[in-house]
Amino acid sequence: MDRADSPDKPSTDVIQGTLDMLILKTLSLEPMHGFGIARRVEQVSRGVFKVNPGSLLTALQRLERAGWLSAEWQQTANSRRAKIYTLTRAGRKQLEIETSEWTRRASAIARLLKAET
Amino acid sequence: MALWRQLTRGLHALTHRDAADRDVADEVEHYLEQATAEHLARGLAPADARRAARLEIGNPASLREEVRSSGWEHTIETLLTDLRYAARRLRRSPGFACVAIVTLGLGIGASTSVFSAANPILFERLPYPQAQRIVTIWEERKDGGRLASTFGAYRAMVERCQAFEALAVMRAWQPTIVGGTQPERVDGQRVSATYFRALGVSPTLGRDLLDAEDVLNGPRVAIVSDGLWRRRFGADPSILGRQITLDDVSYTIVGVMPPRFENVLTPAAEVWAPLQYDRALPPQGREWGHHLRIVGRLRQDASLEQARGELDQLLRDMATIYGTALADYGVPAGFVVTSLQHDITGAVRPAFLAVLGAVGLLLAIACVNVTNLLLGRGAQRRGEFAMRAALGAGRGRLIRQLLTESVLLALLGGGLGLLAATVGVRALVALSPPELPRANAIELDTTVFAFALGVSMLIGIAVGLIPGLHASRTDLHSGMHPGSRHTASHQFTRRLLVVAEVALALVLLVSAGLLLRSLQRLISISPGFDPSHLLTMQVQTSRRFDPSTTHNFYERALDAVRDVPGVETAAFSSQLPLSGDLDEYGVHFEPEPGGPPEGGYSTFRYAVTPGYLGTMGIPLLKGRMLDERDGSGAPISVLISQSLATRKFGSVDPIGKRLYVGRQGQPWYTIVGVVGDVKQASLAASESDAVYIPTVQWYSVDNVLSLVVRTRGDAGTMAPAIRNAIWSVDKDQPVVRIAMMDELLAATAAERRFAMILFEVFALVALVLAATGIYGVLAGSVAERTREIGIRAALGASRHNILGLVVGQGMALTAIGIVIGLAGAAVASGGLETLLFSVSRIDPITYAGVIAMLLMVSAIACWIPARRAACVDPSITLRAE
Numbered sequence: 001m002d003r004a005d006s007p008d009k010p011s012t013d014v015i016q017g018t019l020d021m022l023i024l025k026t027l028s029l030e031p032m033h034g035f036g037i038a039r040r041v042e043q044v045s046r047g048v049f050k051v052n053p054g055s056l057l058t059a060l061q062r063l064e065r066a067g068w069l070s071a072e073w074q075q076t077a078n079s080r081r082a083k084i085y086t087l088t089r090a091g092r093k094q095l096e097i098e099t100s101e102w103t104r105r106a107s108a109i110a111r112l113l114k115a116e117t
Numbered sequence: 118m119a120l121w122r123q124l125t126r127g128l129h130a131l132t133h134r135d136a137a138d139r140d141v142a143d144e145v146e147h148y149l150e151q152a153t154a155e156h157l158a159r160g161l162a163p164a165d166a167r168r169a170a171r172l173e174i175g176n177p178a179s180l181r182e183e184v185r186s187s188g189w190e191h192t193i194e195t196l197l198t199d200l201r202y203a204a205r206r207l208r209r210s211p212g213f214a215c216v217a218i219v220t221l222g223l224g225i226g227a228s229t230s231v232f233s234a235a236n237p238i239l240f241e242r243l244p245y246p247q248a249q250r251i252v253t254i255w256e257e258r259k260d261g262g263r264l265a266s267t268f269g270a271y272r273a274m275v276e277r278c279q280a281f282e283a284l285a286v287m288r289a290w291q292p293t294i295v296g297g298t299q300p301e302r303v304d305g306q307r308v309s310a311t312y313f314r315a316l317g318v319s320p321t322l323g324r325d326l327l328d329a330e331d332v333l334n335g336p337r338v339a340i341v342s343d344g345l346w347r348r349r350f351g352a353d354p355s356i357l358g359r360q361i362t363l364d365d366v367s368y369t370i371v372g373v374m375p376p377r378f379e380n381v382l383t384p385a386a387e388v389w390a391p392l393q394y395d396r397a398l399p400p401q402g403r404e405w406g407h408h409l410r411i412v413g414r415l416r417q418d419a420s421l422e423q424a425r426g427e428l429d430q431l432l433r434d435m436a437t438i439y440g441t442a443l444a445d446y447g448v449p450a451g452f453v454v455t456s457l458q459h460d461i462t463g464a465v466r467p468a469f470l471a472v473l474g475a476v477g478l479l480l481a482i483a484c485v486n487v488t489n490l491l492l493g494r495g496a497q498r499r500g501e502f503a504m505r506a507a508l509g510a511g512r513g514r515l516i517r518q519l520l521t522e523s524v525l526l527a528l529l530g531g532g533l534g535l536l537a538a539t540v541g542v543r544a545l546v547a548l549s550p551p552e553l554p555r556a557n558a559i560e561l562d563t564t565v566f567a568f569a570l571g572v573s574m575l576i577g578i579a580v581g582l583i584p585g586l587h588a589s590r591t592d593l594h595s596g597m598h599p600g601s602r603h604t605a606s607h608q609f610t611r612r613l614l615v616v617a618e619v620a621l622a623l624v625l626l627v628s629a630g631l632l633l634r635s636l637q638r639l640i641s642i643s644p645g646f647d648p649s650h651l652l653t654m655q656v657q658t659s660r661r662f663d664p665s666t667t668h669n670f671y672e673r674a675l676d677a678v679r680d681v682p683g684v685e686t687a688a689f690s691s692q693l694p695l696s697g698d699l700d701e702y703g704v705h706f707e708p709e710p711g712g713p714p715e716g717g718y719s720t721f722r723y724a725v726t727p728g729y730l731g732t733m734g735i736p737l738l739k740g741r742m743l744d745e746r747d748g749s750g751a752p753i754s755v756l757i758s759q760s761l762a763t764r765k766f767g768s769v770d771p772i773g774k775r776l777y778v779g780r781q782g783q784p785w786y787t788i789v790g791v792v793g794d795v796k797q798a799s800l801a802a803s804e805s806d807a808v809y810i811p812t813v814q815w816y817s818v819d820n821v822l823s824l825v826v827r828t829r830g831d832a833g834t835m836a837p838a839i840r841n842a843i844w845s846v847d848k849d850q851p852v853v854r855i856a857m858m859d860e861l862l863a864a865t866a867a868e869r870r871f872a873m874i875l876f877e878v879f880a881l882v883a884l885v886l887a888a889t890g891i892y893g894v895l896a897g898s899v900a901e902r903t904r905e906i907g908i909r910a911a912l913g914a915s916r917h918n919i920l921g922l923v924v925g926q927g928m929a930l931t932a933i934g935i936v937i938g939l940a941g942a943a944v945a946s947g948g949l950e951t952l953l954f955s956v957s958r959i960d961p962i963t964y965a966g967v968i969a970m971l972l973m974v975s976a977i978a979c980w981i982p983a984r985r986a987a988c989v990d991p992s993i994t995l996r997a998e
Binding site: 033034035036038039053054057058061062064065066067073076080081082083 | 122123126127140141143144145146147148150151152155173174175179180183184187188
């Protein structure tokens with residue numbers, strides 16, 4: 001199942017607990033379907049993170065139930081249905097909270113690591 | 118809001134499962150399609166692109182499953198599936214289901230019944246606001262006995278103790294309501310005006326008693342209960358200000374208590390009036406009589422310790438405050454402060470704790486039995502579990518399925534148990550000792566339902582866990598292979614459980630045995646009189662009668678009773694043995710010439726009409742009985758009991774010696790006879806010092822006397838005729854407390870009998886359960902070892918050998934269980950100690966009897982599977998392979 005863009009640097013799973021933030025961030029740019037979100041995360045992270053489809057789809061369901069995303073079924077060209085997710089106002093607020101929380105933690109870790117060396 | 122969305126979405130998914138599934142499937146399919154399209158765009162051939170996408174995403178089915186199972190509704194879905202499956206399994210083996218459900222139902226029903234009766238007594242707070250702050254205060258005698266308090270002591274507490282928010286005093290009162298068709302005696306209380314305040318309750322209609330009303334010769338006011346208000350006044354809302362005649366005195370009704378008011382101190386009380394004692398505390402007055410109960414409500418910030426400290430200080434000051442008045446009655450040795458809760462439930466607490474323990478043991482045995490059944494069934498279902506594990510069910514999933522099954526069983530058992538408890542509670546209350554505290558608070562309320570539900574759930578998990586762990590450990594290969602014989606571990610567990618069952622049953626049987634023997638000992642004690650064919654009733658006279666009218670009435674009533682056909686003899690006595698009467702007086706003997714003055718002996722005082730001792734069948738040991746010579750003008754004659762004679766005179770002949778009873782300044786009474794000892798308080802009580810004085814020679818008048826009638830035939834049927842004979846003399850005098858003497862005798866052992874009957878029933882059920890447990894394990898083991906037994910038989914083992922093999926196995930388990938149970942019983946019987954009577958808690962006869970019984974029953978339980986094993990035909994079993 002491992003999908004690596006380059007054989008020397010295998011991509012890793014998204015850091016525990018950050019998937020929600022990444023989804024919210026991705027959707028803050030434009031509404032998207034599940035696969036689009038996965039690809040966008042992988043591309044923007046330049047292949048460092050890979051998104052497990054199972055985790056992604058359950059996270060989308062969870063975020064939608066939390067009211068941070070709204071979902072809409074759209075008819076695709078070949079008569080299939082695609083579920084398009086849009087960030088809601090609550091979701092935008094949540095993204096801000098999670099971003100600032102993440103920044104706080106990341107900078108703390110960065111400081112710690114700097115102090116160590 | 119988010120929670121609401123969670124709920125509605127989840128519910129929607131639950132109710133529209135197909136649509137929800139389609140959505141998930143579509144999303145997964147779309148994902149796959151997009152991934153394929155991407156690979157196509159990179160130049161892969163369509164088939165390769167699809168394969169690459171598949172590789173990336175994994176199995177779409179498990180992806181769908183993953184998404185689908187992420188919501189909370191999935192848990193419920195699994196639970197419903199498991200429940201459906203469990204119900205189907207139970208339906209398919211109705212025999213097993215019935216046995217398990219009935220066993221659990223018995224256990225849960227019994228424990229729920231006992232819990233609902235024990236809850237108000239052992240656990241629940243009294244139904245008053247901040248009930249933990251209500252205390253009672255008793256006086257303590259020098260010998261450590263408890264004594265009712267005096268009004269004098271109460272007044273001192275009111276004036277000097279700071280720890281109490283309210284202090285109240287009360288005495289029982291049994292006034293007769295006159296007017297209407299028949300005089301009705303009701304229970305009531307004379308209380309200080311603070312009584313309801315101390316309890317924290319107030320009338321629903323009208324007002325509470327006022328302090329100004331609780332003074333000597335204060336206004337005659339009364340508060341009535343809701344019950345009395347409805348019964349006698351038709352719930353008339355304009356009752357306030359109406360008059361009620363109690364004991365020939367007219368009272369104004371000022372209040373009606375709430376319907377739910379539970380008066381724990383005198384549960385039957387229906388009317389309350391102010392006590393109205395003299396606050397000047399005259400030294401010879403009733404104010405210094407020990408007949409009052411004190412309740413107090415502690416201040417918010419005061420502790421029990423503070424109250425004790427203040428009362429101890431008060432005790433030291435009493436003599437200086439009251440001096441002379443107290444000298445005659447003696448300063449109490451101490452004050453005892455206990456919580457009201459403990460005070461009213463303390464007496465039955467040991468019995469209820471013991472019964473609660475017993476029912477706990479019973480429940481444990483029921484659980485062990487069902488666990489055993491489930492283990493046995495688990496062994497039969499190993500193939501099924503192996504198959505499910507092979508199809509991908511995890512261990513947790515298998516355990517969950519089995520737990521669902523056992524919890525379903527337990528809940529069904531719990532439902533059955535609750536049904537049984539509705540009957541059981543009533544049976545329990547009927548069996549319980551008379552004057553059970555808070556009896557009217559015993560009901561199947563929400564607490565009890567919660568208890569039954571909680572116990573059922575716990576049991577469901579407890580009985581399912583071990584079989585679940587066993588079943589889920591199934592080795593796939595051997596599990597699917599029908600002939601496999603890897604059964605050692607579950608057989609070992611089952612044997613352990615049987616040992617536990619035997620041990621628990623032994624504890625119950627020993628406890629029941631000890632109680633049975635105590636009761637036998639108690640009942641074999643002679644009360645000192647002949648209780649058969651003896652009818653008793655209490656006859657009261659109006660307080661307005663003067664002494665001669667009273668004597669005259671009793672004399673004519675006695676004549677009328679003696680004329681009733683079937684009456685052999687009849688007599689009156691001021692107190693009746695074993696009826697709860699406790700009328701004690703100090704006896705002072707004439708000092709030897711030149712000797713020191715004699716101290717008082719506390720004795721039971723009986724004012725009797727001459728025929729009393731003959732009617733009761735109390736034997737005369739020396740001298741003569743009281744008779745017609747001992748009239749009102751004659752020198753006073755007295756009979757003493759043998760115990761008093763021995764205590765005072767030893768071997769010296771007491772006839773002709775002199776004494777007086779009660780207050781000072783009386784002429785000497787002459788001892789004319791010595792009679793046998795009588796059990797007054799209870800069969801278990803040892804004090805029996807008594808004096809018998811003719812009613813007409815007693816210095817005051819008892820206006821409540823008990824009639825004893827010895828009849829030729831069945832005494833019970835004669836009560837109405839005898840009562841009518843009394844009423845033929847004066848129809849306004851109440852006749853109450855009609856009872857057969859043998860009933861009273863039985864009632865004194867009621868608490869022990871109550872515990873014993875329950876233990877007996879529980880122990881019997883435990884024995885049956887243990888026996889079926891042994892039988893079940895051996896039968897299962899024989900069935901699984903058929904092949905081995907066949908081989909043994911083929912190799913020349915005789916029927917005898919095989920019988921011995923199986924029986925020996927079962928008896929070994931029983932023996933181990935007995936040894937463990939003996940240790941348990943030795944410990945558990947400690948909890949019974951207060952209920953035992955002249956039987957040691959390690960009484961060897963009881964233990965030996967119980968062990969013999971257990972061995973016998975288990976031998977029978979072993980015999981049936983053993984016979985089956987012995988009948989195994991080697992040619993058939995070996996060919997079956």
